[in-house]
Amino acid sequence: MNATRQQLQKDVMSIGEDIVLSERFEKAWRVPHHHKKGTIAQHSLDTAGYALRISRWLSRRGVSVNERETVRASLLHDIGMTEDEVFLSPSRIKAYTHPQEGSRIAREEFGVSELQADAILRHMWPIGHIPPHSIEGWVLVAADKCCSIHEIHRAFAPWARR
Ligand SMILES: [Fe+2]
Numbered sequence: 001m002n003a004t005r006q007q008l009q010k011d012v013m014s015i016g017e018d019i020v021l022s023e024r025f026e027k028a029w030r031v032p033h034h035h036k037k038g039t040i041a042q043h044s045l046d047t048a049g050y051a052l053r054i055s056r057w058l059s060r061r062g063v064s065v066n067e068r069e070t071v072r073a074s075l076l077h078d079i080g081m082t083e084d085e086v087f088l089s090p091s092r093i094k095a096y097t098h099p100q101e102g103s104r105i106a107r108e109e110f111g112v113s114e115l116q117a118d119a120i121l122r123h124m125w126p127i128g129h130i131p132p133h134s135i136e137g138w139v140l141v142a143a144d145k146c147c148s149i150h151e152i153h154r155a156f157a158p159w160a161r162r
């Protein structure tokens with residue numbers, strides 16, 4: 001792991017340690033993601049790292065982003081996948097149901113803010129059809145896409161750097 005990624009992960013932990021150490025997140029380490037090449041937990045941690053990077057990039061350009069809201073929403077954005085009935089459903093259904101389930105779990109089990117619950121609910125845009133309301137929600141959309149592209153490339157492109 002390079003120094004930048006290590007620092008980002010440290011910063012993510014300082015904001016969302018309670019989430020990462022929760023039983024629910026523990027379950028996410030056992031839920032595969034992207035054709036069984038990774039887990040929901042690793043994807044969520046990496047998405048939070050990307051979100052922090054994008055937030056800081058925007059902040060340096062005068063766009064104010066609340067890092068705490070963005071990182072916590074990122075850590076929980078796919079937590080809906082840890083519900084068996086969501087995970088076991090076909091991909092085309094799962095794409096629509098996991099944001100709703102995730103938003104509910106985030107509220108009920110982690111007491112997240114309205115902004116975080118809403119960002120989780122809307123993170124699948126444009127597949128999910130409902131665009132984010134907040135800059136933090138847009139950062140999550142971008143971070144999730146960046147992270148997914150990186151994961152798919154790493155998993156399926158034999159020439160990719162590991
Ligand atoms: Fe998702």
Ligand SMILES: [Fe+2]
Pocket residue numbers: 043047077078144
């Ligand atoms: Fe995701």
